[in-house]
Amino acid sequence: MTIATETRTLIEATLDGDSELAKLTVAGSSPEMLAVHIAPGRPNRAIGGTTYHRRPPFRRETIIELVVRMQRLRWQRAAPLTPLAMPPVEADLQALHQKHKRATVGFECLPGWTDLLDAAFTWLDEIASDRQWAPDQIKEKYGTLRFYWHGDLPDLGDAIISAAEHLSGHVCEACGAPGSEQSANGWRSTTCPDHRRRRLS
Ligand SMILES: [Zn+2]
Numbered sequence: 080m081t082i083a084t085e086t087r088t089l090i091e092a093t094l095d096g097d098s099e100l101a102k103l104t105v106a107g108s109s110p111e112m113l114a115v116h117i118a119p120g121r122p123n124r125a126i127g128g129t130t131y132h133r134r135p136p137f138r139r140e141t142i143i144e145l146v147v148r149m150q151r152l153r154w155q156r157a158a159p160l161t162p163l164a165m166p167p168v169e170a171d172l173q174a175l176h177q178k179h180k181r182a183t184v185g186f187e188c189l190p191g192w193t194d195l196l197d198a199a200f201t202w203l204d205e206i207a208s209d210r211q212w213a214p215d216q217i218k219e220k221y222g223t224l225r226f227y228w229h230g231d232l233p234d235l236g237d238a239i240i241s242a243a244e245h246l247s248g249h250v251c252e253a254c255g256a257p258g259s260e261q262s263a264n265g266w267r268s269t270t271c272p273d274h275r276r277r278r279l280s
Contacts, residue, residue, distance in 0.1 A: 080163060083107055086115065086150045088257045092249040093142055097122040110151040110158075115143050127249060128260065135245070137238040145242045148198035153255060156194065166254035167193035179204060187218030191255040192247060195224070199243040207236045222260050222267035223248045 087105040094100050099118045107113035119140040124131050157165035172190040175182045179200040186196065196217070212230030219225070224247035226240045251258035251271035258271040 080161060081108060082110060082113055082150055082154045085257065086113060086146060089146050089150070089246075089249060090115065090117075090143065092257060092259065093127045093146065093246055094122055094139065095128065096126045097139065099139060110154045113147055113150060115147055117143055127245060129245060129248065135241070137242040137245070141235070141238045142242040142246060145195075145198055145202065145239060145246060148202060149194045149246070149250075152197050152201075153194040163254075163256060166256070167191065172196075175200065181213060184214050184217055187216070188224065189219070189252045191252045191258075192219075192224060192250060194255055195243060195246060195250055199226075199239055202239050203232075203236055206239075207232055210236070212236070219247075219252060222252075222262075222269050 083105050087103070090103060090105070091100060099120070099122070102118060104116045105114075117139055119138060121134050122139045122142075124134055126135060153162045153167075156162070156167065156171070167190045169190050172186055172193045175186070175193065175197055178197070181203065182196075182200055186192075210231045210233070212228060212232045215227040215229055217224070217226050224244045226244055228240065232240075248260050248269050249257060250269065251274055252269050253274040254271060256271040256273070258269050258274070260267060260269050261275060
C-alpha cells in the first residue's frame with residue numbers, strides 16, 4: 080500500500096456514484112508530493128452510500144482537499160513506517176487538544192479518526208482563526224462522526240465540517256485505515272476489514 084493507492088481507495092469510496100470520479104487522477108509517492116485532481120463542482124446527490132436531501136453540503140474539491148490533508152498527516156505521523164503498521168492511538172487523539180486551540184471539547188470516538196479531526200481543525204484554523212466559533216460536541220453516532228458547533232464560520236468552514244462527517248463513514252474508527260459502514264445486531268460502526276473481524280477494540 081502506498082499513499083497514492085490508499086488515497087485513491089478513500090476518494091473512490093467517498094465519492095462513489097459521482098459522475099466525475101472516472102476522471103480522477105492521484106499521483107505522488109510521498110506526503111509532500113501527493114497530488115489529486117478532479118473537476119471542481121457539486122458532487123452527485125447520492126455519493127459514498129449517502130443520499131443528500133438536495134445536494135451534498137460540500138463541493139467535490141472540498142472533500143478531496145480534506146482527504147489529501149488527512150492522508151499527509153496520517154503518513155507523516157507514521158513515518159518511516161506506514162500508517163497500517165503505526166495506527167493512531169488514544170494519546171495521538173488527545174494530543175489534538177494541545178495542537179488546536181478550538182479543540183475544546185472531548186472526543187467521544189476512537190483514535191482512528193485522529194488524522195481526520197487533525198486535518199479538519201488545521202484547515203478550519205487557516206480559514207477562520209479570527210472568527211467567533213466553537214465546537215459543542217464531537218462524537219461518534221450511528222457509526223459516523225457528528226461535529227456540532229455554534230458561532231460564526233464562513234460557508235467553507237461549514238462545508239469542511241460536513242465533509243469530515245461524510246468522510247468518517249469511510250475511515251475505520253479504530254485504526255484510520257480505509258473502511259466502510261457496517262451494521263451488526265443493530266449496532267452501526269465504520270470499520271476496516273481487519274477490525275470488522277475483531278470488532279472495534
Ligand atoms: Zn481498522
